[in-house]
Amino acid sequence: MVLRFGTACAALALMVGASPAIAQQQAASAAVPAAATAHPGQWPLLPMQLKRDAKVEARVAAILAKMSIEDKVGQLIQVDIASITPKDLETYKLGSILNGGNSAPNGDEFAPAPEWLKLFDAFYDASVKRSDGRPVVPVIWGTDAVHGANNIVGATLFPHNIGLGAMRDPALIKKIGAVTAAETAATGIDWSFAPTVAVVQDDRWGRTYESYSEDPAIVASYAGQMVEGIQGTIGQDFMKPGHVIASVKHFLGDGGTGGHDQGDTRVSETVLREVHGAGYMTALPAGALTVMPSFSSWNGEKMTGNKSLLTGVLKDRWGFQGFTIGDWNAHGQVTGCTNEDCAPAINAGLDMFMYSGPKWKELYANTLREAKAGTIPAARLDDAVRRILRVKMIAGTFDNGRPSARPMSGKFALLGAPEHRAIARQAVRESLVLLKNNGSVLPVKPGANILVAGRGADNIGQQAGGWSITWQGTDVANKDFPNGQSIWSGIDAAARAAGGKATLAVDGAFTAKPDVAIVVFGETPYAEFTGDRPSLEYSPDDKSDLALLKKLKAAGVPTVAVFLSGRPMWVNPEMNAADAFVAAFLPGTEGGGVADVLVAGKSGRPVADFHGKLSFSWPKRIDQNVLNRTDPGYDPLFPIGFGLTYADKATLARLDETKPKVAAGDQNALFVRGRVAGGARIGTTGAAVQTRTDRRGQEDSLRLTYKGAGSVAIEQAMPIDLTRESNGDLSLIVEYRVTAKPTGAVTVGVADTGKSATVALTNQLAVGDWATVAVPLRCFASQGVVMNKVTKPFELASSGALGIDVSTIRIGSATAPIACGAK
Template sequence: MTIHKLLVLILVVGLVLGGCVKTDPKPDDNKPTIEEKVAQMIQAERYSLSKSEQETYQLGSVLSGGGSVPSSNTPQGWIDLIASYQEASTIPVVYGVDAVHGHNNAQGATIFPHNIGLGATNDPELIKKIGIAVGKELLATGVHWNFAPCLAVVQDIRWGRTYESYSENPQLVSELGTAFIQGIQSTGIAATAKHYLADGGTVFGTSSGSYKIDQGDAQLDEATLRAIHLYPYLSAIAQGNVLSVMISFSSIDGLKMHANDYWINDVLKDELNFKGLVVSDWEAIHQLEGSLYMQLVSAVNAGVDLLMEPNNWNNVYTTMLRAVKNGDIAEERIDDAFSRIQYVKEQLGLIDATFPQGKASDFNSEEHRALAREAVSKSLVLLKNNNVLPLAKSSNILLIGPGADNAGLASGGWTVSWQGEMNDSKLPQATTLKEAFESVANENGATIFTDVAQVDQADVVVVVLSETPYAEGVGDASDLGLSGNTMHPDNAAAIEFARTTKKPVVVLLNSGRPRVVGDEIDDWDALVMTWLYGSEAQGITDVLYGDLDFTGKLPVTWPKTSDTSNTSSMAGDRDLDNVLFDFGYGLHY
């Protein structure tokens, strides 16, 4: 063999052997580390996360809870706040808010009726338009993600979140919830189907602390859970392509939903093929058993992808890293959560910087106010009318009651602040009921009186009864009477005065749920349910004066007593003797 051939042979053998040797690949600098993935799974409140902290930790999301706003609560103030987090982020944050009836945190936004009123419209196309309007107002402030709509199917109206539910009927909730999702997501904003699962089906008395039913226990068999409470999620996912689902504080048969592997992993993610992200509710994992370490292991392994940890995010970050390194949370589970969060950010255009730019002119636009006014008019339910309605535009009216001139009471909870406003000082954009009445009266030579001493000059008395604002379990009520839990203390005096006037009496009930009217209704010539109607009271006078007819129907059953445990039309052992006005009831001219 020549030297030349020998050298070639040695070279070939070397190449072959070299190809068989396993070498460590070069590290991929673009591949996120476990620390980066875990950070993406955490959402902090804007008041607890500085720009410098975001530069260090690179959290995946930031939120503004109810009443949490930038120092300048203007569209530009919101844009600047969110931009400051993006400047500090390698992977863009997704910023979320609870815009549950308009962009209700932002001062000056259009405030739509709460969901219970929208349920009375039974108008999916209207709800889709509202979804678009809310999306545009969120875009005008730079927000990416809305923690709405609520798909609760309320079965006991003593629940403080009744007004966040469209109806006691799952079909109605499904149709309207999906319409809202389709509308808002068409603008480029992510929607959230919440609160999964059976938040509207808990048993009164099973909650803790001062709450009576909110965050309680749903004691139902699987067939009932699927038929009533899971039903709206089917369409939200299949037809709405909703991008996120928020887990409920509540339990099913004693097991907290945030630890419910079956309903989150097996049903939501596998059976329903949900591809988006699953987010916890506000610090909800801390209601699980054990230490923070155990709570995180339970929630993340059960399928929660993004942890809403407004205050404790730093401890959550370090503790979750420890759980992963100990093998109690598999890295594959972290990868799944991370990929779902990135999927949502990609769908929103955050990763490639194609997230839509909003228009300042869309914020509380004339078009949106007109839409809210239409929603108010379609939400009204006429429950009684002894030929006193419609009102003549030339009628002189005595307008009394706590809700007569108060946009805060008209809007309820989740308005500017979490628990709502007792007056309208922070709602300068709103038209109050008094202003709406005066607008019609002034054009027709009539007078709106508000001083009871002038009752003799009035042709009719309009009494506006009202709840005081509340949100979540703060509104749980054992007494649904007109002077019961969450009702305004001035209702009784207004009712009593109207009874003594010997004038026709029209009662408007400004409330997030039906109230027990008892014998008082016998003294009234008309009763109209106005719900929590928001900023556009002209929608009420449009109907009361007869420019439009009543079209609203009750989305929930109206009870005779405060025991509403089985008055719903969906109840298997329904107590028909406790039904005053049935689901779907509503008169017209």
């Protein structure tokens, strides 16, 4: 029997997120957090469908008995392909490799699909090459295929989870999982780090779009279906060709950290179980083979080191038979650990480290030493390895041969296949939520002259969001999505088919007054912690989108706003300035799905009516950062479940645009639009002088003049923590223009409370137009700067004369950062 939401887990799932008792528990938890030790006996038993197979267990036991302790320790380690070569696996028989957010074959994120398969063959061949008579255990490759095979050029990219949650369509979720698996398998890769089953409670979190809903019942209804789509259904097509290993993440409570990535979820065990545990109630019975512990903590204890949950609940109480895989160097945050040494995480129940960096051999050596000394008990080591071998056996790793020899490998026509794109387009149609339609502006009538405007209109990268070819979803162009379609392109095709025409003008300019304008705008792409926000105000530092809407309204043009975002946001001014407002979230590569709903055909009816219902509550006020249905005093602008259809004729009255003083802006910007981040100042030393100049606005940039040796720095009133940014391989990014060439050495630096580090910039600086330089934060960390105590996140020093203008200084992801040893 296959577990379905609504059968074995119905009572539990319906209880989750709907009980007033849970709301009371959440309120109480915020005031008095419970301890960080779980009580497994208080957690429900799960009807696990994946049972141990005697033949599999016998094969695993036979292999395990012949493995050396060195072999066993190797299986516990997964290394990013940017830090390891196939040749390394001839000596070090590691369990797995992965491609991190910015890692790809030959360092090329735009590498064609055959290069991915070729590289996996090389790693595989090295892993099975041995002549010492000990067992051959092939390596497996993990990837973040979180909304399609999103690292691969040409793949079908689906709406991110927040949009999928608005569909309320579990059957379609399973199809999406199956397409994602098939396109991943075409490259040979056999493991997807998905699905995310976070139940986000504070939408300021940068990973909100990776969550299906704030409502645990919705998450539970999807989690098992997505696992079945990715892995296949137990008793039917489970782990058959075209399916890949799933990883349910991030265990446990990642959505409750108060809007801070890698933060601390301070709730009672009841809330942890019944809210944040909802997705596991269906994903694990469906047979999920791996689980990824979270970066985050529960009541002060890092999840990666919480034995009561990893072992007590997940493995002992629930009977999970697969293995746990750490997040990106997350073990290094466990008390008493570093990235290269963390026996406590293994002893707590972590089975495989996920490691990035050049020192993975140190992690191997330290873990081997601790295993030999008994610091990691032999029984715990064997349990971890047994779990890894079991999953590899179930996945066919031992039997399917080289990646390129597997049944689905090399079938690159699957990437963006028409039938896959049709499923994605359906998902786009079903995920759109209509929030306002005053005067029945929508659907756009057949034969209309449509003006399409806004920065997101012809921008597939923006509509796809983060985790789209590049980790942050930035530095991509429409050509990088050869099987995708922009929203503008979809509207253009629909307008012409209905006897009308569409004109693209990003700035909204027109000569002949259009019948209607569709303005596509919203958040620029981000991933993980770079998307954390101090408030839910949309674009507090740049109101050009609002100005565009107001300009069209003043010209008497009926205006439709299509809002691209990874979360609900306070957009009362933008909503007031539009006649209709559509929450499109992050629809992926099938922009035509937007046109299917907005633009009527010759019959006067569009391809589809609005179907989507909000999966998150929409804020009425700018200070409603925590806004969930079960919260006391719940007062949203639009409640979860809201969504108009064309049958609804409601008129939305003008909204209050009053803004109380709350933190706003971009947390990753150190200096932007003429302002430094809160709590900081610009200081100068020596012969350096700072004034202002104009770039995009009046006095929005620094004009730095060095008449001799001196420096200009951003100085923090209190130290800031850049640990996660350094760990995530982000860079210090500076937009600059040299006005007078340097006569001495120029460096950029970062300092903590007692130490500073620099990287040379002299050869980067030539008089000319505006340019950008990116310096990896790890360059400073490797020189000993304590990254959680940074007092100067930026210092530009020159030993001689120099003239330079600086318009932006920020922390972000860069595709071509300079080398740490640059001159």
